[in-house]
Amino acid sequence: MEIRPEIALLVLGCALVTxxxxxxxxxxxxxxxxxxxxxxxxxxxxxxxxxxxxSLELLGAGAGGVLAIIPALMIAALTESLLATVVxxxxxxxxxxxxx
Amino acid sequence: MSDDSFAGGVRAALPxxxxxxxxxxxxxxxxxAAGLSNAEILLLSMVLYxxxxxxxxxxxxxxxxxxxxIVFTVFLLNLRHLLLSAALAPALRGVAAWKNALLGLxxxxxxxxxxxxxxxxxxxxxxGLNLAAWATWAAxxxxxxxFSGAAGDSRVLAFALPCMFAGLLVLQxxxxxxxxxxxxxxxxxxxxxxxxQVLWPGPQAIVLATVLAASAALxxxxxxxxxx
Numbered sequence: 361m362e363i364r365p366e367i368a369l370l371v372l373g374c375a376l377v378t379x380x381x382x383x384x385x386x387x388x389x390x391x392x393x394x395x396x397x398x399x400x401x402x403x404x405x406x407x408x409x410x411x412x413x414x415s416l417e418l419l420g421a422g423a424g425g426v427l428a429i430i431p432a433l434m435i436a437a438l439t440e441s442l443l444a445t446v447v448x449x450x451x452x453x454x455x456x457x458x459x460x
Numbered sequence: 461m462s463d464d465s466f467a468g469g470v471r472a473a474l475p476x477x478x479x480x481x482x483x484x485x486x487x488x489x490x491x492x493a494a495g496l497s498n499a500e501i502l503l504l505s506m507v508l509y510x511x512x513x514x515x516x517x518x519x520x521x522x523x524x525x526x527x528x529x530i531v532f533t534v535f536l537l538n539l540r541h542l543l544l545s546a547a548l549a550p551a552l553r554g555v556a557a558w559k560n561a562l563l564g565l566x567x568x569x570x571x572x573x574x575x576x577x578x579x580x581x582x583x584x585x586x587x588g589l590n591l592a593a594w595a596t597w598a599a600x601x602x603x604x605x606x607f608s609g610a611a612g613d614s615r616v617l618a619f620a621l622p623c624m625f626a627g628l629l630v631l632q633x634x635x636x637x638x639x640x641x642x643x644x645x646x647x648x649x650x651x652x653x654x655x656x657q658v659l660w661p662g663p664q665a666i667v668l669a670t671v672l673a674a675s676a677a678l679x680x681x682x683x684x685x686x687x688x
Contacts, residue, residue, distance in 0.1 A: 362497060362499060363497065363499045363500050363503060364497075364500070366527070367496070367500050367503075368500075368503065369527070370517070370527045370530060370531070371500075371503050371504050371507050371508055371517075372507070373527065373530075373531040374508050374513060374517060374530065374531055374534040375507045375508045375509075377531055377532075377534055377535035377538065378508060378509075378510050378513060378534060378535075378538040378541070379564075379565055381538055381539050381540075381541040381542040381545065382538070382541045382544075382545055382564045382565060382566075382567045383545070383560075383561045383564035383565055384542070384545070384564075385542055385545035385546035385549055385564075386545045386546075386548060386549050386552060386560040386561070386563065386564035386567075387557050387560050387561050387564065388549075397678065397682075399543060400678055400681065401674050401675065401678045402539055402540055402542060402543055402674075403540070403543065403636065404636070404641065404642075404645050404673070404674040404677040404678060405536060405537070405539055405540055405670060405674050406512075406537070406540050406628075406632045407629065407632045407633060407636065407642055407645045407646060407649070407673075407677070408645050408648075408649040408669065408670040408671075408673035408674045408677070409512075409516075409533070409536060409537045409649075409666065409670045410512070410625050410628050410629040410632060411629060411645065411646045411649035411650050411653070411669070411673065412649045412650070412652070412653035412665065412666045412669035412670055412673070413515075413516065413519060413625050413653075413666060414622055414625040414626055414629060414650075415649070415650040415653045415654050415657075415669075416523075416653055416654075416657055416665060416666065417519065417621060417622035417625065418622055419654060419657060421619065421622060425619065425622060428619065429622060429623070429626055432622075432623045432626050432627070433626050433630060436626055436627040436629075436630035436631070437630050440630070440631060440634070441482075441627075442479070442482065442483050442486075442624060442627040442628065442631075443479075443482030443483065443486070445623055445624070445626060445627035445630075446482075446486050446620045446623045446624055446627065448623075449619060449620070449622070449623030449626065450616060450619050450620050450623060453616060453619040454616045454619075
């Protein structure tokens with residue numbers, strides 16, 4: 361149970377770029393006013409990143425992954441619960457080989 | 461009755477605590493499956509303390525992405541905190557800068573939702589909310605890591621990762637006012653990511669897809685509102 365130096369460095373780098381946008385606006389208060397188009401662009405970033413990540417994960421997981429993600433998406437839309445989404449998705453993925 | 465104390469903030473954190481138990485355990489399982497040690501998982505969850513970013517780090521580590529690409533992707537992903545932090549700033553005006561810096565350090569999507577429903581906002585109350593959520597997150601990550609060792613097929617457990625992305629995506633889509641812009645973002649991001657990964661595999665697929673998809677969504681939203 362040890363910490364590899366390259367992992368520690370990676371975590372520090374990620375933490376630094378995460379801390380800056382969390383802290384700067386609160387410290388600079390109203391002096392930092394983002395332009396409206398930039399604010400709107402930033403609003404689309406989470407959807408874009410998550411879609412890209414999901415697409416690549418499914419590309420790696422293959423047809424079984426694409427099939428199993430369908431019930432997960434439905435549960436997410438219905439319950440808005442991340443826990444329920446993960447449980448249903450993983451169960452669907454685990455049971456798939458027995459179903460087909 | 462409003463309770464502006466630290467303890468009041470801890471009590472207000474209950475829904476976040478319950479949510480973080482579930483997501484944190486899933487995160488710990490996936491992090492363990494990606495080969496991170498318990499100490500590394502504790503470091504990651506306490507120092508980075510960002511659910512979706514931790515899933516990105518885990519996912520990109522198992523794809524053997526170089527560190528600068530991982531840091532840049534996390535940067536893009538967490539840029540959205542600019543919006544949350546800026547939105548909380550007016551409620552914490554007049555508070556010492558170092559206190560606001562500490563409060564901002566532990567800002568998450570979930571604590572923002574709880575805090576933005578509360579006016580006036582006291583620093584002690586916010587600190588209680590933040591620390592309760594933070595401690596739960598770290599403990600849940602470790603719990604998940606412990607579970608993962610006892611569990612069987614890590615390939616099946618690792619499917620928790622795309623499921624988490626799918627769940628977060630659905631939640632984020634519901635928060636976007638323009639359905640057309642959100643649809644454009646999803647279509648462009650998926651198309652560019654898959655095409656790039658097939659033609660030119662590497663971490664640039666995620667960055668390229670994100671920048672192009674957010675820009676396309678912005679254009680779509682502006683074009684649509686311009687026609688009205």
